[in-house]
Amino acid sequence: MRVKMTLNGKPRSIDIDPSTPLLWVIRDSFGLKGTKFGCGAAQCGACTVHVDNAAVRSCSFPVDGAHGKSVTSIEGLDPANAHPLQQAWIAHNVPQCGYCQPGFIMAAAALLKTTPDPTDAQIDASLSNICRCGTYPRIRAAIHAAARASETEATR
Amino acid sequence: MTNSSLARRAFLKGFGAVSAGIIFPVAAHGVTLAKPQGRPATRGTEILSWIVIHEDNAVTVVVPQTEIGQGVTTTLRQMVGEELDLDWATMRTAFYDPNVNKTRGNPYVWTATLGSSSAHSLFKPSRIAAAQIRAMLIAAAAARLRVAADELTCANNVVRHEKSGRQLSYAALAPAAAKLTPPAADAVTLKAPDAWTRIGKPLPQVDTPLMTRGALRYGIDLELPGMRFAAIRQSPVFGGKLVGIDAAKLKGLPGAPRVVTVKGGFVGYNSPVPEGEDPAIWTAEVHMDDAVAVVADSWWQAKTALEALAITWDEGPHAKFSSGALARKLSQKVQGELPTVLAVGDIDAAFREAAKTHSAEYTYPYLDPAPLEPLNCTVLVKRDAVQVWAGTQFADDAHELTCKLVNLPPEKVHLHLVPCGGGFGRRLQNDFVHQAVQIGRAMPGVPVKLLWTREECIQRSAYAPLSVMKLAAALDARGMISGWRSKLATAKSAEQSYGSARFQFEFPAILAQYHRDEEAPLQFGWMRGVGQTQYLWMNYAFFDELAGLAGRDRVAFIRAHLDPERIPAALEKRDAAVARAQTLRRVLDAAVAKAAWGAKAPRSGRGIVVSDTSYYAGYESASKVGIVDVTLREDGTVSVDKVAITIDCGVVINPDIVRRQLEGCVSYALTNAFLSEITVENGRVQQSNFHDYPILKMAQVPKIEVNLLPSEDLPTGVGEDAVPITIAALVNAIADAGGPRIRSLPIRAPTLRQASA
Numbered sequence: 001m002r003v004k005m006t007l008n009g010k011p012r013s014i015d016i017d018p019s020t021p022l023l024w025v026i027r028d029s030f031g032l033k034g035t036k037f038g039c040g041a042a043q044c045g046a047c048t049v050h051v052d053n054a055a056v057r058s059c060s061f062p063v064d065g066a067h068g069k070s071v072t073s074i075e076g077l078d079p080a081n082a083h084p085l086q087q088a089w090i091a092h093n094v095p096q097c098g099y100c101q102p103g104f105i106m107a108a109a110a111l112l113k114t115t116p117d118p119t120d121a122q123i124d125a126s127l128s129n130i131c132r133c134g135t136y137p138r139i140r141a142a143i144h145a146a147a148r149a150s151e152t153e154a155t156r
Numbered sequence: 157m158t159n160s161s162l163a164r165r166a167f168l169k170g171f172g173a174v175s176a177g178i179i180f181p182v183a184a185h186g187v188t189l190a191k192p193q194g195r196p197a198t199r200g201t202e203i204l205s206w207i208v209i210h211e212d213n214a215v216t217v218v219v220p221q222t223e224i225g226q227g228v229t230t231t232l233r234q235m236v237g238e239e240l241d242l243d244w245a246t247m248r249t250a251f252y253d254p255n256v257n258k259t260r261g262n263p264y265v266w267t268a269t270l271g272s273s274s275a276h277s278l279f280k281p282s283r284i285a286a287a288q289i290r291a292m293l294i295a296a297a298a299a300r301l302r303v304a305a306d307e308l309t310c311a312n313n314v315v316r317h318e319k320s321g322r323q324l325s326y327a328a329l330a331p332a333a334a335k336l337t338p339p340a341a342d343a344v345t346l347k348a349p350d351a352w353t354r355i356g357k358p359l360p361q362v363d364t365p366l367m368t369r370g371a372l373r374y375g376i377d378l379e380l381p382g383m384r385f386a387a388i389r390q391s392p393v394f395g396g397k398l399v400g401i402d403a404a405k406l407k408g409l410p411g412a413p414r415v416v417t418v419k420g421g422f423v424g425y426n427s428p429v430p431e432g433e434d435p436a437i438w439t440a441e442v443h444m445d446d447a448v449a450v451v452a453d454s455w456w457q458a459k460t461a462l463e464a465l466a467i468t469w470d471e472g473p474h475a476k477f478s479s480g481a482l483a484r485k486l487s488q489k490v491q492g493e494l495p496t497v498l499a500v501g502d503i504d505a506a507f508r509e510a511a512k513t514h515s516a517e518y519t520y521p522y523l524d525p526a527p528l529e530p531l532n533c534t535v536l537v538k539r540d541a542v543q544v545w546a547g548t549q550f551a552d553d554a555h556e557l558t559c560k561l562v563n564l565p566p567e568k569v570h571l572h573l574v575p576c577g578g579g580f581g582r583r584l585q586n587d588f589v590h591q592a593v594q595i596g597r598a599m600p601g602v603p604v605k606l607l608w609t610r611e612e613c614i615q616r617s618a619y620a621p622l623s624v625m626k627l628a629a630a631l632d633a634r635g636m637i638s639g640w641r642s643k644l645a646t647a648k649s650a651e652q653s654y655g656s657a658r659f660q661f662e663f664p665a666i667l668a669q670y671h672r673d674e675e676a677p678l679q680f681g682w683m684r685g686v687g688q689t690q691y692l693w694m695n696y697a698f699f700d701e702l703a704g705l706a707g708r709d710r711v712a713f714i715r716a717h718l719d720p721e722r723i724p725a726a727l728e729k730r731d732a733a734v735a736r737a738q739t740l741r742r743v744l745d746a747a748v749a750k751a752a753w754g755a756k757a758p759r760s761g762r763g764i765v766v767s768d769t770s771y772y773a774g775y776e777s778a779s780k781v782g783i784v785d786v787t788l789r790e791d792g793t794v795s796v797d798k799v800a801i802t803i804d805c806g807v808v809i810n811p812d813i814v815r816r817q818l819e820g821c822v823s824y825a826l827t828n829a830f831l832s833e834i835t836v837e838n839g840r841v842q843q844s845n846f847h848d849y850p851i852l853k854m855a856q857v858p859k860i861e862v863n864l865l866p867s868e869d870l871p872t873g874v875g876e877d878a879v880p881i882t883i884a885a886l887v888n889a890i891a892d893a894g895g896p897r898i899r900s901l902p903i904r905a906p907t908l909r910q911a912s913a
Contacts, residue, residue, distance in 0.1 A: 017410065024456040028385075033377035034370015036577070038528050039610040043846035046528060074370030086368040093360055093812050096820055097225030098367035099374060099529045099577025124855035124910065130846060132528045132578045133225050134823025135816070136857040 005066045007032075008076025018064035022056070023047045025063045026073055034074035034102045038130065045129030048103040048110075049073045055110035074102035077109060084149045085109055088142035096133035104129050108143050117147045201330035203292065204338060205256055205263040206285040207236065209330035213313050215242050220252040220264030221274050222549050223363075224527070224579030225820075226875050227813040228274040230361045232282055234354040234809055238347060239286035241310040244354070249362070251573035254555035258566040268428050269549040270584055270682060272873025275809050276776065279871050287344035289333070296333040297324050349807070349868060358812035363575070375547040375574040376532045380603040383534070385455035386595050387462045388418065388606060390616045391445040393839035394677035395472040398446035402466035406450070409464065411457030416598045418447040418591045424553045426584040426618070426650070426682060440650035440680050442618070444587040449595050455607055471839060474677040479522060479622055479836040482647060482676050487517065489645040490626035494669035498657040501665030501724075506639025510630035514705050517626045518694040519900040522647065522834035524617035524849065525683040529577020531588040532607040535596030537562060542569045544593065547576035549583040557586060561593045580824075581682035585618040614849050615841040618681020619834055621647035621672075623690055625656060627698040630665075635706035637699075637717060639665040644691065647676035654771045655687025659695055660740055662723045662733055678836065684824055685879035688769045694899075696765045696884035701897065710888075711748055714766050715741060732774030739779045739804065740766050743865060747781035747802035750863055759788040760797075761893025763885035769877055778805035778872040782881035786889040793909035794890060796826065796858040801878045803862070806869035814874050815862045821878030822860050827852040829883050829901060830908040855910040 004013040007030060014029050026035050026049065035058060038046035042060035049058045050072040051065070077083050081090065085105050095101045104127065111118055111126045118126070123143055131139070200210035208216040217236045221228045229249045237247055257264055266277040290310055297315040298305040301322055309316050316323040349355075366372040391397070398417060406413050423442040429435045448467050452458035507513055534545040542562050548554045548571075555571040562569065576583060592606040608616075623646040630639035640663045644656040649672050657668030683689070703713035718741050720734040727733055744766045756762070763784045770777040780803040787795045799822045808814050831850045835842045843849040887898040895906055 020456050024454065027377075028454050028456070031379070032370075033373065033379075036374075036528075037376060037530065037607075039846050041610065041845045041847065043610075044528065044851075077369070079369060081365055081369050089368045090360070090364055093358075093364065093816065095225075095361065095364055095367045096227070096816055097223075097528070097576060097578045098363065098372055101367050102370040105368060127854045130528065130851045130853065131823075132526060132580070132851055133816075134820035134852070134857075136823060136852075136854045137819055137860055138816070140854065140857075 001064060003063050003067045005068065006070040008072055016063060018062060020063050021059050022049070022061045022063045022066050022071070023058040026058060026071070032073050032075050036099055036102060038100065043130070044100070045107055046100050046103040048106040048129065050106060050110055053110070053113060055107050074106055077105065083109065084146035084153070085112070085142065088146040088149065092138045092142040092145065094135050094138040094142050096135055100129060100131045104131065104139055108139070108146070112147060112150065116150060118143065201334050203289050203330065203334045204285050205260060206282065207240070207289060209326045211327055213325045213327040214246040214248060215240070215313065215326065216248045216250050218252050219249045220257070220267045221278070222251070222269040222547070222551065222573055222576060222579065222583070224269060224549065224576045224583070226274050226817065227361055227810065228278070229363060230359060231275055231809045231813060232278060233362065234357070234359060235278060235282045236286040238352055238354045239283045240290050241312065243312040244359070246313055254552045254571050255566055255569060257552060258555065267552055268584070269579065270427060270581070272875035272877070275871040276873055279807070279809070283346050284341050284344060287346055288338045288341065291339045291344055292333040292336045293326055293329045295336055296329040300324060300329070300332070355807070355809050356811070358810060361813065372575055374529055374577050375534065375545060376529055376577070376607060378534045378545050378574065378605060380534070380536065383603040383605060384451050384453060384599070385458050386416070386449045386451045386592070386604050386606040387455060387459040388447050388449045388591060388608060388612060389462055389467065390447040390612060391420070391469055392615070393469065393471040393475055394445065394477065395474040395839070396445055397470040397472055398448065399468040399470050401448060405464040405466065406461050409457070409461045411452030411454055411461070413450050413452040413458060413461035415465070416449045416451055416595045418449055418594045420445040420447065423585070423587050423590045424557045426550065428550070428552060437651050442585045442587060443679060444590065447591060449591070449606065451595065451599065451604060455605070459609065474839045477677055477836055477839045479834070482622055482673065483519060483624065486622070486624040486645040486673065489671055490517065490624050490643040494643050494645065494671040496667065497653040497670045498666055498668040500663070503639050503641055503665040503667040506630040506665040510638060511633045512631040512705055513628065514702060515626065515628035516698055516701060516899055517624065518697065520623045520690050520694070521901060522622045522678060522836070523620040523683055523828065523832055524614050524834055525580035525582040525620070525681065526614070526849065526851065527576065527578030527580050527582055530608045530610055530613050531582070532605060533589050533592035534603060534605040535592045536603040537593070537596040537600050539600065540564070540568060543572065544570070544589065545572045545574055546589050547574050547583060548586055548589055549579050549581070550586060554586045554589040557590055558593050561590070562597060580684040581686070582618060584682050585679065587618070610846070611844045614843055614845065618679045620683035620690060621649040621680055622676070623647070625691060625694050627694065629698070629702050631702065631706055635708055637661070637663050637702060639663065641667045642695070643669045645671045645673065647673055647678060649680045650682070652687030652690065655691035656695065658771050659692060660736055660768055660770065661717050662727065664724070677839070685876040688876065689828070689879045689883070692767060692769070692880035693883040693887070696767065696881065697887045697899070700763065700888040700891065710764055711744070714744060714764070718744070718766070729772070729774050736768065736770065736773045740768065743779045743781050743802055743804050746863065746865055747783060747800070750802060751783050751800060757787070759893055761786050761889040761891065761895070763888030763892060765881040765884045765888065767881045769873070776806070776870050776872050778803055778874055778877045780804070780877055780881060782878060782885040784882065784885035784889045786886070786893055788890070788893045788895050788906060789909055792906050794895065794906035795909045796886065798859045798861065799882055800861040800863065802865065803874065803877070804865040804867050805874050806867050806871040808864055809871060811864055814864060817874045818862045818878045819860050821876065822882050823852050823857060825879045825882035825886070826856065826908065828879070829886055830903050833902050856908055
């Protein structure tokens with residue numbers, strides 16, 4: 001099947017088995033390696049990307065589900081690291097090994113789109129990703145900081 | 157003293173020796189290292205195997221360790237940059253190639269990434285090497301400028317002659333400097349701590365901006381022209397053998413899949429053994445079972461084709477193996493006599509004359525360290541040269557096993573280390589490298605990337621061993637512990653008796669016994685905290701039980717048992733034992749002063765543990781206190797309200813990295829305590845992915861407080877220390893709150909309450 005999508009703002013198309021997970025199309029067909037494989041079962045969230053603005057776990061999302069849609073991977077969030085979440089991540093020294101962080105950032109970015117100033121409970125409910133290094137307290141602090149920064153930006 | 161405890165001391169002597177200064181051989185010049193991530197590299201001059209000074213005056217520091225999230229690429233820049241007066245913005249890092257270590261006589265001293273030793277093992281050698289290089293640059297400048305060396309100063313990659321105002325860049329000096337004979341390691345003077353401007357500062361982790369835009373390349377991200385991808389299925393039963401493969405169903409599948417069989421057997425070792433040391437103490441053999449790989453044009457195609465394959469296995473002698481049955485067998489074992497590893501005083505008399513005695517049995521399950529990046533390895537085998545890209549914590553072993561498999565000398569085999577998505581000990585076992593090289597050997601000239609599924613990672617890991625410990629103690633009339641007896645029986649394991657037998661209390665009588673079941677078929681592996689995590693929590697929980705039995709305040713009970721007056725006059729290295737007790741008391745006092753000790757709310761509890769992970773008094777180890785506060789809820793859950801860690805870990809190279817390591821230890825500990833367990837029935841691991849091998853999530857993380865105490869001692873490990881003390885303080889807190897006394901992990905009840913619930 002020929003699958004067409006917009007990936008990070010650019011039109012892309014590929015002839016591929018439609019059941020192939022979106023993750024492997026992004027990583028191996030389109031060569032964007034920032035989206036990570038952790039479990040292959042939608043458990044860990046390392047593969048989180050946006051499909052039409054909603055966070056999806058691309059390891060368990062067949063590529064034909066993205067047909068005709070707009071997909072954003074970590075590379076498309078802000079390549080200059082200028083997104084408030086990326087800035088907050090850097091300021092809070094969040095990562096350890098860093099492997100899960102693109103997935104967390106993409107999950108958090110989707111949360112901030114619908115909930116610009118999330119409570120701890122809202123963060124807990126929407127970020128069920130796994131960080132084996134245990135960076136969770138800093139991720140929480142960085143999301144709150146990014147929310148504040150976005151608010152300041154908006155009221156300026 | 158028994159043979160085992162003597163051997164343990166040899167272990168420690170060996171480890172101490174590796175952090176002493178050595179003479180560094182002069183290396184060849186003009187080496188172009190693998191391109192560091194994120195910045196372009198120009199050609200440069202390599203000096204003493206540790207650094208490359210590039211033509212543009214940037215400097216690459218060679219990292220003789222694996223980056224698994226412990227921050228060594230940052231802390232090593234701080235240490236080398238300090239002694240070489242390097243401009244932070246010009247510094248890069250590149251991982252060492254074990255080939256260099258092998259062919260130049262081990263210039264990096266210590267390279268395996270284990271035992272929280274990155275800071276500890278690099279602190280002296282890296283600064284000494286940097287100081288030697290600095291002296292060589294100054295000597296080259298003195299010759300060039302025709303001035304005395306002591307008139308020259310270094311700053312920001314430049315040697316400067318203040319009197320004349322002349323200066324030379326390191327880049328201009330490097331080719332001449334590299335030809336000089338380096339000063340002896342003991343002839344260089346290191347900067348005094350009060351002159352440090354980089355060590356001790358919370359400098360940001362260097363790779364973070366790459367991570368936040370998805371640009372850091374891990375092993376899994378590697379891509380080479382013409383690369384093919386391998387998926388693998390190992391024997392589902394431990395010890396199984398491959399009988400046959402029906403590959404008929406592969407015909408017509410996309411991606412041109414082909415089958416490669418991987419032969420099981422001896423792989424290598426999971427820790428280095430210093431010359432003259434006893435391998436039985438330092439390391440364990442790594443073995444793997446037969447496996448079948450499918451190689452295709454993409455990994456998804458390879459995995460899909462592998463699933464279509466009909467594979468017949470001979471399930472072998474362990475087809476009926478059950479971890480539950482092993483736990484019962486180990487529990488039987490600890491009722492009888494086991495081999496003694498430590499005997500102090502008259503244990504029988506202590507129990508005979510006791511005012512009170514108590515005994516209890518503790519268990520710990522099999523666990524998978526479970527780093528988040530699934531195991532992977534890329535190989536390119538050519539007739540006369542082999543390249544391997546691997547996220548291994550033991551690159552020297554990976555290099556050696558590759559040389560053997562392809563039958564080439566060390567200089568023909570290059571092992572490229574890559575940043576790892578976590579390690580936690582799993583990557584010390586190079587089974588995945590061995591498999592990848594076997595696959596690559598079957599496809600000469602074609603680069604192949606092997607990637608395991610999460611299911612393979614969980615079901616074919618190298619596991620922390622299932623263990624049962626029976627503890628018994630005698631209390632004297634004053635409520636002090638007069639005798640301590642531990643009997644530990646474990647599944648197949650490296651020698652880890654130190655976790656049960658070697659802790660900081662010098663009881664008048666101690667008998668520690670230890671048995672390892674060699675029949676249990678699961679591969680042993682190191683896991684964060686190793687023997688300390690598996691057994692120290694048992695010791696500290698049982699110690700807390702005894703405080704209750706003695707009817708004493710916990711803090712007072714701990715303090716009393718750390719009284720230097722109680723340390724026997726005849727004890728070997730008594731001074732070190734006294735210093736150890738004093739340090740622990742100091743850390744205890746600091747932790748207690750920091751924590752509010754007010755009236756207790758109903759159903760709330762506090763647990764406290766004081767610990768180090770010394771193998772014996774005088775062995776450098778971080779000293780720390782863990783305090784955990786909990787509240788039991790009506791619905792049968794427990795809230796972990798706060799975990800506070802107070803630590804003296806010697807010189808802190810980067811306080812923010814130390815904090816992050818300790819925060820990480822708390823999450824790791826709570827996962828061990830409440831969530832994960834590997835069980836085996838019919839020779840098969842019953843868990844398969846994170847739905848049944850859960851890891852702590854955001855909603856379950858408590859408030860964490862880290863208190864770093866100032867110190868000028870040698871840096872000690874922080875990556876593992878807080879795991880056992882958090883577990884022990886947690887179970888003590890649950891008991892203190894009126895909950896059950898937990899003696900077996902994972903905790904079944906109470907369950908962990910969501911933090912924001």
